[in-house]
Amino acid sequence: MPGEREAGGWYGISGWSNRLIASRKFQKWAAKSFLTRRMVRREGAALFGLLAGFCHSQVLMALVQFDIFNLLLNGPKTLEELAETCKVPQDRMTILLRAAVALKLLRSKGGGRFALSKTSAALLGVPGLSDMIRHHDVLYRDLSDPAAFFRGETQTELADFWPYVFGGEMEPQAAKTYSDLMARSQELVAEDTLRSLDLSTVGTLLDVGGGSGAFLEHVGRAHPHVKLMLFDLEQVAPTAAPRFAAAGMDDRAQIACGSFKTDAIPEGADSISLIRVLYDHTDETVAMLLAKCWASLPVGGRLIISEPMSGGACPEPAGDVYFALYTLAMRTGKTRSIQEISALCRQAGFDIIKTPKPARAFVTRCLEARKVASASAVNIS
Numbered sequence: 382m383p384g385e386r387e388a389g390g391w392y393g394i395s396g397w398s399n400r401l402i403a404s405r406k407f408q409k410w411a412a413k414s415f416l417t418r419r420m421v422r423r424e425g426a427a428l429f430g431l432l433a434g435f436c437h438s439q440v441l442m443a444l445v446q447f448d449i450f451n452l453l454l455n456g457p458k459t460l461e462e463l464a465e466t467c468k469v470p471q472d473r474m475t476i477l478l479r480a481a482v483a484l485k486l487l488r489s490k491g492g493g494r495f496a497l498s499k500t501s502a503a504l505l506g507v508p509g510l511s512d513m514i515r516h517h518d519v520l521y522r523d524l525s526d527p528a529a530f531f532r533g534e535t536q537t538e539l540a541d542f543w544p545y546v547f548g549g550e551m552e553p554q555a556a557k558t559y560s561d562l563m564a565r566s567q568e569l570v571a572e573d574t575l576r577s578l579d580l581s582t583v584g585t586l587l588d589v590g591g592g593s594g595a596f597l598e599h600v601g602r603a604h605p606h607v608k609l610m611l612f613d614l615e616q617v618a619p620t621a622a623p624r625f626a627a628a629g630m631d632d633r634a635q636i637a638c639g640s641f642k643t644d645a646i647p648e649g650a651d652s653i654s655l656i657r658v659l660y661d662h663t664d665e666t667v668a669m670l671l672a673k674c675w676a677s678l679p680v681g682g683r684l685i686i687s688e689p690m691s692g693g694a695c696p697e698p699a700g701d702v703y704f705a706l707y708t709l710a711m712r713t714g715k716t717r718s719i720q721e722i723s724a725l726c727r728q729a730g731f732d733i734i735k736t737p738k739p740a741r742a743f744v745t746r747c748l749e750a751r752k753v754a755s756a757s758a759v760n761i762s
């Protein structure tokens with residue numbers, strides 16, 4: 382085939398253009414030419430941004446670890462004040478604060494003072510984001526030798542950070558800490574899911590892998606007529622009870638304990654949601670879970686899936702970089718594209734109704750499916 386020859390067809394042209402762009406002589410010409418110089422500068426800056434990204438993340442991490450954003454919430458402070466409070470020598474604090482200004486995380490004010498920027502003020506208002514940033518020390522350790530990480534030679538720590546996610550042994554206090562982080566990071570997910578999908582016609586919603594009930598609480602507030610059911614592991618599901626009680630929803634909320642790996646999914650709901658559940662599991666587990674959801678729903682019943690996803694044929698930074706590496710470090714699941722999830726749903730007997738454009742792909746992406754009358758293709762016995 383001509384296209385497969387090293388020199389010839391498209392591969393030949395792309396090999397030629399790669400060699401041209403890689404040549405210093407061409408780069409020098411392109412950097413000067415009126416036609417190409419802006420593109421060359423943009424490409425160079427983007428490449429530099431990639432290699433400097435680790436330093437950027439570490440600056441953000443240091444600012445969060447020193448709690449500098451909260452220290453500045455009520456107004457600007459001087460370098461000396463911040464250095465003393467954070468117990469950092471002034472010359473080193475100068476470098477951190479200047480880096481933060483360069484990254485638009487802080488602003489320089491008159492009199493050697495520093496203030497929050499719009500970005501850092503917003504960061505303080507994003508539920509759980511500072512704690513999410515703090516917990517990245519585990520992820521960064523797992524990624525410290527990327528070649529070993531991608532070869533699968535790293536004994537990653539991240540899965541141990543979320544043991545309750547997989548039903549591991551855990552002290553109740555620790556389970557609560559991690560559930561809280563999951564629940565707070567759920568707030569944006571719930572907001573975007575409810576903005577993308579219309580749940581106003583749902584009668585009873587069963588949230589499978591519903592954690593401490595944060596998603597159901599959002600649904601319950603947005604749609605006061607909807608009855609709520611939660612299904613999760615026995616170490617986790619009971620943590621939803623105080624949430625439902627505090628929200629005044631315990632009269633319309635039911636909690637069921639069990640594992641979707643070994644137990645049937647409870648019946649009685651006309652809709653099931655799977656929020657940030659599939660990407661923790663293998664294709665086999667997901668196929669089995671979807672088949673169990675199908676079995677539990679009435680004909681016409683609705684399935685809602687919401688989680689960060691891969692861009693599929695067009696890889697994108699949230700689903701194919703951050704969440705893909707995160708789930709790889711977790712060792713049990715992976716991000717999937719909307720096409721892959723749709724195929725798994727169809728295989729279980731669902732029709733795909735809606736795959737709305739995500740408002741924020743780094744928060745979540747949604748899919749709505751419906752149970753059709755034909756038997757589920759997957760044997761769930």
Ligand SMILES: CC(C)=CCC/C(C)=C/CC/C(C)=C/C=C/C(C)=C/C=C/C=C(C)/C=C/C=C(C)/C=C/C=C(C)/C=C/CC(C)(C)O
Binds near residue numbers: 504513546566
């Ligand atoms: C009023 C004046 C003077 C000016 C206004 C100017 C203006 C327009 C300001 C903007 C203000 C504003 C409203 C900003 C809002 C910003 C928001 C909402 C930003 C949100 C950012 C969210 C981020 C960065 C979320 C990150 C989420 C992460 C990293 C989640 C990770 C989740 C993980 C790892 C889950 C793991 C689960 C597991 C274990 C894999 O199953």
Ligand SMILES: C[S@@+](CC[C@H](N)C(=O)[O-])C[C@H]1O[C@@H](n2cnc3c(N)ncnc32)[C@H](O)[C@@H]1O
Binds near residue numbers: 545548564570592
């Ligand atoms: C990533 S968390 C998501 C929690 C919640 N849906 C959210 O978005 O905040 C995954 C949830 O699935 C639950 N889970 C994991 N394996 C399960 C299983 N075999 N059966 C039932 N729930 C399970 C975990 O306990 C956890 O609450």
